[in-house]
Amino acid sequence: MRDAQADIGRRAWTSCPRCPVAASCAACDTGRNCDAHWCFLLAAEGRRLFVQCPGCWHRWWHDTGFGAGDRPHAVDRVPYFPTAGSATA
């Protein structure tokens, strides 16, 4: 059943290990938040998130791999500025 802490306003983008959905999609791969691969964010402890799948209500601890306080690497992604090589300047 849906956890009492589940709030549509608090979500984490990860995919459920139980649901037969693709692990990611084109939007996920480019660091954007899609409408398919998210879970309710119930709690956070350091870099681990306690999330619940909105499809099967499975709850689990998701290790984000980021240190406490770190921002998702996608946020800090350095924009790519193509250079024209030796043709410039």
Ligand SMILES: [Zn+2]
């Ligand atoms: Zn996705």
Ligand SMILES: [Zn+2]
């Ligand atoms: Zn699920």
